[in-house]
Amino acid sequence: MDKTLQYNGTESIITKEQIQAKQILAKATIAAGIFNQYDQERTDRIAEAVARAGFNNRVQLAKMAREETKLGVCEHKVLKNVLATQLVFENIKNEKTVGILSHDEKSGITEIAQPLGPIFAIIPVTNPTSTVMFKILIALKSRNPIIISPPRKAMRCTIEAARLCYQAALEADAPEDCIQWLPESSREWTNAMMSQPGIALILATGGASMVRAAYSSGTPAIGVGPGNVPIFIDKSADLPFAISNIILSKTFDNGTVCASEQAIIVEQSFAPQVRAEFEKQNCYFLNAEEIRKVEMIAVDKNSGVMNSAIVGQPVEAIAELAGINPPAGTKIMIADQKGVGREYPLSGEILAPILAFYTCADLDEALKTCIDLNYFAGIGHTAGIYANNEDVIENFGNLMNAGRVLVNTPSSQGAVGGVFNTLLTSFTLGCGAGGKNITTENISAKHLVNIKRVCRYRANERWNRFQQAKYQDEKLSWDDILQEFNKNY
């Protein structure tokens, strides 16, 4: 560690991470300067080259990720890599991100794109290669250099994905150092990088404490924390379709997507049919003793945080850890729950094929349970409904505080967008003010561009012809003034 003299005369300690972070940032800042000169065509060539490189290595990177993290399912990781390259590129390829974006003669406003500057991207262990390729792609499309923080348990695959993208970007004439990565994964490194004043934006995807640290750093951040996705199955739902969708989604990569279903909520009168359909489609309702055992291994009771040992694991591995024996071929384990909160460990986010199940007296109680789940641990993220009754869908949409309210859609794939709906394909899902985000949108290249507005003189005709001395007359009311202001208009 080095010591440095502060302006106030005190000495402070500068860590090796801070020194190196400064050097990394200096390189990224130069890259930002050079990038700023690129036109749209040159920028698009780079984005396409990166998308192609990521896509062409989708299988190899998926294998590496599975092998290194021991999470999820290799084939599903391939699909995630496809979403992050092919579908993301499809979204952004025709988007204007350089120079004049629009000009409106009538309003006199010209919109001009301006890159943000160096972006610091934190990558989650659950989706390492797909998220890193996604973040690189949207950063370069918007002419921003990017610095990657790989997760400790997915260092090799994340760096390999970044390296392949960087190589392709350089071959397409991108600025040197437009993609960099931290040499180690540690809190010290992340904090050192986040607190660099030259970082323009942090794209933070991961655990709650890391997202909180990003927000606390003083650097603008788009952070995506936990989701706790309630799925309401209404009596009007197409039940076999609903259950097969839920299984498709909750088993996708063994439930590692933060938008995956966490709880199923049904009315009492409909519950027997729902349970029967789940069982018919090879899901298993745990008994009270099994629920207790799963609770013990799924969540740390003191902290309320899910146990990383079960994240992205298949049913068999979780059952073995818990010491239970669900029927062979079980796709999802389901636990009846009586309440929501810390005292009900399975009512929060669990990124594994485990679902909470709530049976409620009536529609109102079901909706209130959805609100409780939504506000307990997933505010602003995602909620879902299976229904064919428009009134119920509208009511549910109004009640949930979620950036995405998915209707008759598998929530993992639905929230990420591009497969079952027309949401922007994204691995960073805005969670609005509830999730401490500025937006509820799926984050894409357009969010990494500052838009300048060049405003031409356009006089407000009514303002100019109105005798403004009248504003000084206290006796004139709103109605009096507006009548005069809008006269003959």
Next chain:
Amino acid sequence: MLENKHDQETNTLTFVFSGHLDSARSAPLAPLVESEIKKHTGQAPSVDKPFEVVFDLKEVDFISSAFIRICIMTAAVVKSGNLILKNACPFIKKTIKISGLESQLKIL
């Protein structure tokens, strides 16, 4: 718009509200609620149970800030967690969540 009854066995004072509790309608309710609660908090309890106040909102379709003030005032008088809002419709439940009142009362 407001009925109340005290259950001596459970030491629970229940207020049943109804209608559209906008500011004009809620404001006159505040002194009524306050005086009823005072009557009971001033007495020695007949049973060894903490005094609870229940606001039954089954027939309520809107609450105003004046009604929220009644909740806050009541929550301050009864001990922590002993004000219970029950039978709220989902819309009102969400209003209570957004208002950040959950730490002061229970909503069932």
